[in-house]
Amino acid sequence: MKRREALGGRLARLKKEGLNPPLNEKETKNRQEAFGLSRLEGWTEINPCLWRRSVRYDNPLDESYSRSLVLPADQLVKELIFYDTETTGLSTGAGTIPFLIGIGMIHKEYFDVIQLFLSDYPGEIHLLKELNNIFQEEAVYVSYNGKTYDSHLINTRFLMNGLKVNHRFEVDLLYPSRRLWKKILTDCRLGSIEKDILGINRGPDIPGAEIPDVWFDFLKNGKTEKLERVFSHNLQDIYSLAILLHTIELITDGIVTHIPYDRFALGKLLLFHKRDEGIELLERELKRGNRKAGEFLSLYWKRMGEWEKAVDLWKEMNKRGFHYFSVEELAKYYEHHLKDYGEALKLIDKILKGPVPPSPEIKDKLLHRKKRLIGRLAQRD
DNA sequence: GGCGGTTAGACTTCGACGTA
DNA sequence: TACGTCGAAGTCTAACCGCC
Numbered sequence: 001m002k003r004r005e006a007l008g009g010r011l012a013r014l015k016k017e018g019l020n021p022p023l024n025e026k027e028t029k030n031r032q033e034a035f036g037l038s039r040l041e042g043w044t045e046i047n048p049c050l051w052r053r054s055v056r057y058d059n060p061l062d063e064s065y066s067r068s069l070v071l072p073a074d075q076l077v078k079e080l081i082f083y084d085t086e087t088t089g090l091s092t093g094a095g096t097i098p099f100l101i102g103i104g105m106i107h108k109e110y111f112d113v114i115q116l117f118l119s120d121y122p123g124e125i126h127l128l129k130e131l132n133n134i135f136q137e138e139a140v141y142v143s144y145n146g147k148t149y150d151s152h153l154i155n156t157r158f159l160m161n162g163l164k165v166n167h168r169f170e171v172d173l174l175y176p177s178r179r180l181w182k183k184i185l186t187d188c189r190l191g192s193i194e195k196d197i198l199g200i201n202r203g204p205d206i207p208g209a210e211i212p213d214v215w216f217d218f219l220k221n222g223k224t225e226k227l228e229r230v231f232s233h234n235l236q237d238i239y240s241l242a243i244l245l246h247t248i249e250l251i252t253d254g255i256v257t258h259i260p261y262d263r264f265a266l267g268k269l270l271l272f273h274k275r276d277e278g279i280e281l282l283e284r285e286l287k288r289g290n291r292k293a294g295e296f297l298s299l300y301w302k303r304m305g306e307w308e309k310a311v312d313l314w315k316e317m318n319k320r321g322f323h324y325f326s327v328e329e330l331a332k333y334y335e336h337h338l339k340d341y342g343e344a345l346k347l348i349d350k351i352l353k354g355p356v357p358p359s360p361e362i363k364d365k366l367l368h369r370k371k372r373l374i375g376r377l378a379q380r381d
Numbered sequence: 382g383g384c385g386g387t388t389a390g391a392c393t394t395c396g397a398c399g400t401a
Numbered sequence: 402t403a404c405g406t407c408g409a410a411g412t413c414t415a416a417c418c419g420c421c
Contacts, residue, residue, distance in 0.1 A: 089383095090383065091421090147385080148386055189420090211421055332407090332408075336407075376399085379400080
């Protein structure tokens, strides 16, 4: 009869090896067969219930995007980590876990994607530790909706497992994508952007809503048929993230012309980042008939104290037909900046008698302004 | 179906200026 | 000098949207 190991000895062994001691070769093979994963390409069980594989692509990115709007200044692409999780549900509460994590990184001319797969719950601690090994503190993390979803989920799992959460600098491509394509696409899901903007055809893909059930079905019945589609879905998400980042960078640098995007939104964004190309873009948009672009640019000049440029724009916009915004701004300019109350009054009358009758609310505002101007003129006389 | 980041619009605050 | 008004800037809030 096998002698029971003394408690002290067992505790010492657990401390050294952890709750799940490493598997020997035979055990590994048995488990692969038991999980059915050995039939799937490239997977190795690196810890109990934690599997890993690497997939190599050509690098779709440039060396760096020194004038990037979405990345930190002079960010090198080799320090970027693209990531995406597949989870057991949508809630970021304690009951949801990531069972598959894809991590994309640049290695010289290659874009390598590491996938970590959890074949059962006890492997989670190993998954998180492995993630910690891969994640580097100085890296910049690129995701899609990761700020809201993936990063919270990962942080929650670290906390639940008593692991330290390191701060990660996150670049979420959802928001720049929304700016560029919100008005062009019906929605800005990654799949829609892939299909309609990046021209990527995924082929048969698994809908995200079905993903949790695939994993639960695998846990209960060991079914791996649909699992491969989940792995592919995750790989595609990671690779698309890289293509998307590259495309956004080319668009902001004015290199891409064949892809549709909201030029007004990009102009605003460039101007916000004090990039002169924003001015050119908004001027071009105004010439194409987009008065909103002119309004935005004129307010920018006004804020900068460049009155001449602002006034030129207001006058130019009015040449193209009556434009309430420009006339009102000119009236403000004459009243408050030049103290030319007579000219301001003429402009207010122009709006009141203009081709488009103002709403009662605006009319009240204009009449109030008119009364004030008449008072000031009388005072001056 | 829960969560939370972003955004646009509403609201508030503040400084400049004119008037009594 | 005190008060009122205006426009600009800053702050707040509600709605939207994408993740599985």
